[in-house]
Amino acid sequence: MDFNDTPEEAKYRAEVRAWLDKNAVRKADAKDAEQSKTLEELLKRSKAWQAKKAENGYACITWPKEWGGGGGTTINNVIYGQEESNYAVTGSVFAIGLGMCIPTVMYWGSDEHKARFVKPAVRGDEIWCQLFSEPAGGSDVAGLRTRAEKDGDEWVINGQKVWTSGAHYCDYGIVLVRTDPNVPKHKGLTMFWVDMKSAGVEVRPIKQMSGDANFNEVFFTNVRVHDNQRLGNVGDGWKVALTTLMNERLAVGGSQGNADVAELIKLARETEIDGKPAISNGAVRERIADWYVQAQGLKFTRLRTLTALSKGETPGPESSISKIIAAKKMQDLGSFGMDLQDMGGIIRDRNISPEEGAYTEQWLGAAGYRIAGGTDEILRNIVAERVLGMPSDIRVDKDLPFNQAPKGK
Amino acid sequence: MNFDFSDDQKMLKDQVRKFLSDKSPLSVTRKVLESDQPYEKAVWKGLVDMGLTGTAIPEAYGGLGLGALELCVIAEELGRAVAATPFSSSVYLASEAIKLFGTEKQKETWLPKLAEGSIIGTLAVSEGLNAASPRNTTTSFANGKINGTKRPVPDGDVADVAVVVVNSGGTGEQAISLAIVDLKGAGITREVLRTIDPTRSQATITFKDAAAELMGPAGQGWGQLQRVLDGAAVLFAFEQVGGSEAAIEMARDYSLERYAFGRQIGSYQAIKHKLADMYVKKELAKSNAYFGAMMLNDEGSELPEAAAASRLAGNDAYVFAAQESLQTHGGIGYTWEADTQFHYRRAKLLSLTVGSSAQWKEKLATRLEAKNAA
Numbered sequence: 089m090d091f092n093d094t095p096e097e098a099k100y101r102a103e104v105r106a107w108l109d110k111n112a113v114r115k116a117d118a119k120d121a122e123q124s125k126t127l128e129e130l131l132k133r134s135k136a137w138q139a140k141k142a143e144n145g146y147a148c149i150t151w152p153k154e155w156g157g158g159g160g161t162t163i164n165n166v167i168y169g170q171e172e173s174n175y176a177v178t179g180s181v182f183a184i185g186l187g188m189c190i191p192t193v194m195y196w197g198s199d200e201h202k203a204r205f206v207k208p209a210v211r212g213d214e215i216w217c218q219l220f221s222e223p224a225g226g227s228d229v230a231g232l233r234t235r236a237e238k239d240g241d242e243w244v245i246n247g248q249k250v251w252t253s254g255a256h257y258c259d260y261g262i263v264l265v266r267t268d269p270n271v272p273k274h275k276g277l278t279m280f281w282v283d284m285k286s287a288g289v290e291v292r293p294i295k296q297m298s299g300d301a302n303f304n305e306v307f308f309t310n311v312r313v314h315d316n317q318r319l320g321n322v323g324d325g326w327k328v329a330l331t332t333l334m335n336e337r338l339a340v341g342g343s344q345g346n347a348d349v350a351e352l353i354k355l356a357r358e359t360e361i362d363g364k365p366a367i368s369n370g371a372v373r374e375r376i377a378d379w380y381v382q383a384q385g386l387k388f389t390r391l392r393t394l395t396a397l398s399k400g401e402t403p404g405p406e407s408s409i410s411k412i413i414a415a416k417k418m419q420d421l422g423s424f425g426m427d428l429q430d431m432g433g434i435i436r437d438r439n440i441s442p443e444e445g446a447y448t449e450q451w452l453g454a455a456g457y458r459i460a461g462g463t464d465e466i467l468r469n470i471v472a473e474r475v476l477g478m479p480s481d482i483r484v485d486k487d488l489p490f491n492q493a494p495k496g497k
Numbered sequence: 498m499n500f501d502f503s504d505d506q507k508m509l510k511d512q513v514r515k516f517l518s519d520k521s522p523l524s525v526t527r528k529v530l531e532s533d534q535p536y537e538k539a540v541w542k543g544l545v546d547m548g549l550t551g552t553a554i555p556e557a558y559g560g561l562g563l564g565a566l567e568l569c570v571i572a573e574e575l576g577r578a579v580a581a582t583p584f585s586s587s588v589y590l591a592s593e594a595i596k597l598f599g600t601e602k603q604k605e606t607w608l609p610k611l612a613e614g615s616i617i618g619t620l621a622v623s624e625g626l627n628a629a630s631p632r633n634t635t636t637s638f639a640n641g642k643i644n645g646t647k648r649p650v651p652d653g654d655v656a657d658v659a660v661v662v663v664n665s666g667g668t669g670e671q672a673i674s675l676a677i678v679d680l681k682g683a684g685i686t687r688e689v690l691r692t693i694d695p696t697r698s699q700a701t702i703t704f705k706d707a708a709a710e711l712m713g714p715a716g717q718g719w720g721q722l723q724r725v726l727d728g729a730a731v732l733f734a735f736e737q738v739g740g741s742e743a744a745i746e747m748a749r750d751y752s753l754e755r756y757a758f759g760r761q762i763g764s765y766q767a768i769k770h771k772l773a774d775m776y777v778k779k780e781l782a783k784s785n786a787y788f789g790a791m792m793l794n795d796e797g798s799e800l801p802e803a804a805a806a807s808r809l810a811g812n813d814a815y816v817f818a819a820q821e822s823l824q825t826h827g828g829i830g831y832t833w834e835a836d837t838q839f840h841y842r843r844a845k846l847l848s849l850t851v852g853s854s855a856q857w858k859e860k861l862a863t864r865l866e867a868k869n870a871a
Contacts, residue, residue: 089566089791090499097498163498353869373862374855380865381806381813385781388788391500398498406784409777465766471776472769476749479764 091391093167094398100164104146104171111140118176130181131215131257137177138212148186148210155194155202156210162397184253185209185216189262192332193281196319201281205260217258217284219249219306220329224495226251227466229264230273230326231485231495234308236265236280238315243267243280245288245311251460255291255304258284262332263308264325269491276490277325280317287311298452346446347425349380355442359428366428375424382417386410405475412467415458422451500787502570510570516543517578523836526696529581530839535655535689535698537581545614550588554596558608565728565794569735569786576736576815576847577743579839581696583617583652585850589732590651591618594660594675594725598712603677607658616657620725621647621678621702628856629662631670631719636704638663638676642684643709646701651850653700654689656680661704662722665715674718676709683707694842727804729851731789734811737847738786741779741818744840748772748822755827768825775818782807782814802868805861812848812857819844 093101124130141147142156149165151157158164172179190209193201208214225232234247245265255261261282268276282289288311293301320328347355353376356367366372389406396403425447426433438445458464472478485493502510521540529537544550553568554560561567568588575584592611595603595618610616622629624636624647636645643663650659657680665674678685684707690699712721749772752763762768789807792800819840823830830837848854 089501089787089794093498349865350869353865367866370859374858376865377805377809377858377861380802380861381785381809382781384788384803384806385784385810388500388784389780391498392784392787394498395500399501406780409780412773412777413781465770468770468773469766471773472763475776476745476769476772478749478752478769478772479761481766482760482764 097163097167097398100160101167101171104168107144107146108171108175112137112172112175112177115174115176124178127257130178134178134181135212138179138182138210141179142211147212151210156207161400163394166394166397179212181215181254181257182209182212184218185214185258188218188332189216189260192262192279192319192328195331196279196328197281198316200316201319205281214259215254215257217252217254217261218332219252219255219261219263219282220332221251222248223250227463229329230277232264232266232277234263234265235269236267236278236313238267239312241315242312243315243318245280245282245308245313247308249306249308250294250303252291252304252306253302255284255306256293260284261306262319264329266490267322267325270489271323272487273485273490273493274326275323277329278322279319279325279328280313281319282311282313282317286313296456298449298456347421347443347450349376349383349421351443351446352376352379352421352425352428355425355428355447358442359430372428379417379421382413386413386417405471408467408471408475411462412464412471415454415464418450418457419454422447422449422454426451500791502566506566506570509567510574512547513549513571513574514577516547517574517580521578521580521582523579523839526579526581526839527836529696535652536583540580541582541584541614544582544584550584550592550614551612552588554592554608554612558596558604559612560608561612565731566790568732569790569793572732572735573739576739576843579696579740579743579843583619583655583698585729585733585736586619586652586656587611587614587617589729590620590725591656591658591660593728594620594721595677595712597724597728598675598717598721599677600713603710603712607677611658617652617655618658618660619650619652619656620729621650621653621659621661622722623647623649628852631664631673634662634664634673636661636663638665638674638709638711638715641708641710642706643676643678643704644706646703648701649690649692649699650702651697651699653702654687654698659702660712660725661709662718663709665711665718667716670719671716673722674715675712675721677712678704678707678709692846694846696839696843697846723801726851727800728793730804730808730811730857731786731793733847733851734782734786734789734807737811737815737844738779738783740840740843740847741775741782741814744815744818744822744837744844745772745775745779747837747840748775748818748825751826751830762825771821771825775814775821778810778814778817782810785810801864802861805857805864808851808857809854809861812854815840815844816848 124133138147145158146168149158149160149168150162153159190206193205220229222232236243236245261284263282264277264279266276267278288309290307292305294303294305295301356372357365359366361369393403393407435441436448441448473480520543525537548561549571551560552563556562595607611618627633636643659678659680661676661678663674663676664672684705686703688701690701692699752768753761755762785806789803792803823837823841826837829835
């Protein structure tokens with residue numbers, strides 16, 4: 089057992105590092121000027137960086153070169169990601185488009201679609217969003233109600249999508265709609281790509297509980313799309329959506345929150361309980377030990393997955409546990425960091441609070457993170473069903489036509 | 498990146514699994530539970546015949562000269578089988594302690610016999626209803642003799658040799674030494690203890706002027722003990738991972754076969770989420786144990802934290818899996834006939850065998866404090 093690269097991996101890492109050194113600035117050396125202050129700046133910087141990556145085979149590393157990708161392996165992609173994370177660059181605006189939407193277009197789109205959309209997306213010229221969730225369909229996405237009705241060669245879309253990241257700056261999106269309400273819910277869906285600048289598309293930011301606005305509502309009012317914008321057959325939308333969601337699992341990951349065990353130990357040294365350093369308190373020490381064990385467990389679970397990738401094997405199901413643990417840990421650790429400040433824990437001011445307010449921010453943010461991309465409860469269902477082979481839930485609306493199935497408001 | 502066991506190690510694991518599923522099914526463990534026999538001789542003999550007792554003992558002392566990684570895969574299978582053998586006492590505790598800290602002569606005397614399985618060894622730490630500390634270690638060593646009582650001593654009723662934690666005079670940790678005691682010698686009385694898990698025997702051993710030899714210079718025993726316990730914590734964590742997997746499988750299978758309110762109980766989210774939680778804890782334990790194995794095998798600088806994390810995640814995973822597996826079975830799971838009890842008993846036993854979670858959390862917090870010095 090060791091954490092070393094194979095000779096090929098080491099060679100690739102060295103190439104990547106040399107290229108990054110030449111073309112990007114290390115985070116440690118980055119000045120304020122290299123931070124994007126406005127959305128326009130962020131988009132401009134992101135697009136320029138993405139284009140540079142694409143020219144050099146570092147965008148969509150695992151995709152074939154003919155589609156603008158790098159023609160590399162999954163482990164190449166992991167290594168690139170590890171190295172790039174040390175530099176003051178970002179590609180987050182492309183994550184959903186390249187992680188979920190374009191793979192769906194590549195799988196289900198016509199040759200014409202692929203020729204038109206894939207390369208510009210890889211180069212960062214065009215950004216995509218995913219329009220699945222609705223007020224009436226979150227965990228149960230197939231319960232969505234946005235309608236598309238055929239009108240000649242066109243479809244007319246009416247309805248509302250929600251939690252759409254990046255809708256306000258995206259050029260295109262893939263949208264899942266109901267084309268037949270007279271059949272059971274999974275059978276009446278169809279997928280289209282849509283130009284976000286079409287008449288009748290209205291994007292409104294959602295103000296989250298934390299006060300930030302990272303997502304949008306998207307309203308469709310008589311939005312017309314041509315039938316040739318359809319991805320897959322009419323009524324096959326659920327099958328198409330599964331391709332997208334399968335890719336989501338590969339796209340999720342990374343670190344959660346800025347405060348972890350080392351920061352908590354520091355805070356416990358600086359704060360007091362009953363006039364004594366909090367670090368000497370048994371309850372505090374127990375929590376430190378618990379979260380260390382969880383943090384290490386997550387880290388080494390990732391390394392087990394990477395090992396499988398490095399050997400060219402399919403990773404085992406162990407990676408499915410990560411978000412279940414990580415989101416709750418982020419919430420609890422943030423909350424406990426606030427507790428350690430006692431009454432001061434209510435303050436939300438980066439100039440006053442420890443770690444520039446990281447505990448408060450991650451406590452606020454984690455409430456959303458436990459829901460986004462699969463709630464804790466849905467993820468437990470997934471582990472039980474796909475890993476342990478337990479039966480899927482009984483679905484009372486499974487065989488009912490959608491317009492006769494029980495619904496809330 | 499190569500954070501996995503090698504093909505050879507996996508092959509060894511398969512061999513051990515095959516042997517145990519053949520010779521040590523739960524019906525055999527039950528035989529030990531329902532009789533006075535301290536362990537299952539046929540299983541022990543089989544492990545010895547495969548050379549496994551000498552796995553990590555150098556060839557110069559009659560062992561196979563393999564490393565901790567090989568011991569880890571064996572441990573995982575012993576845990577899965579809930580095997581009734583003194584393997585852990587003899588191998589993870591006594592052999593490892595003597596290999597690490599014995600004098601050359603002590604190694605020559607004891608390791609070949611431990612390797613070939615002709616004797617059984619153990620480690621005697623605890624003296625009663627307390628986490629052992631330098632302060633409460635009263636078994637005394639002077640002039641080559643020890644006096645005092647150790648309880649519980651794993652396999653203390655059947656062991657031939659024990660590494661004993663003794664007070665050799667002085668204060669604090671400097672008072673503590675490790676001593677080797679031939680349990681066949683004079684001045685030793687043993688009494689079998691009644692415990693929560695009769696499939697692993699435990700005893701009280703009383704030493705009255707029993708002959709003993711210090712392992713190395715006096716006064717280094719407390720530090721030596723921590724190193725032995727760190728290694729054992731990793732190996733027991735693999736037993737806990739194996740045990741957790743077996744307990745989860747048992748619960749899963751039952752949840753598919755049992756119907757309530759017209760459907761499989763495994764189709765209720767209350768059961769599915771419980772089993773998902775069991776799986777999550779088990780995977781966290783496994784990942785921590787892997788790093789523990791790597792640190793133990795390489796004698797790495799992070800062994801103290803890795804061992805504690807392995808121990809804590811292992812305790813958490815197996816105790817939870819065992820108790821919730823029984824719960825999933827409902828009333829039938831609480832009967833004597835049911836096999837759920839083997840995990841329920843063994844999980845709790847293992848969670849206390851080399852120190853409770855409370856004790857290890859304190860150790861880990863102390864180690865992390867030192868590492869993240871102000």
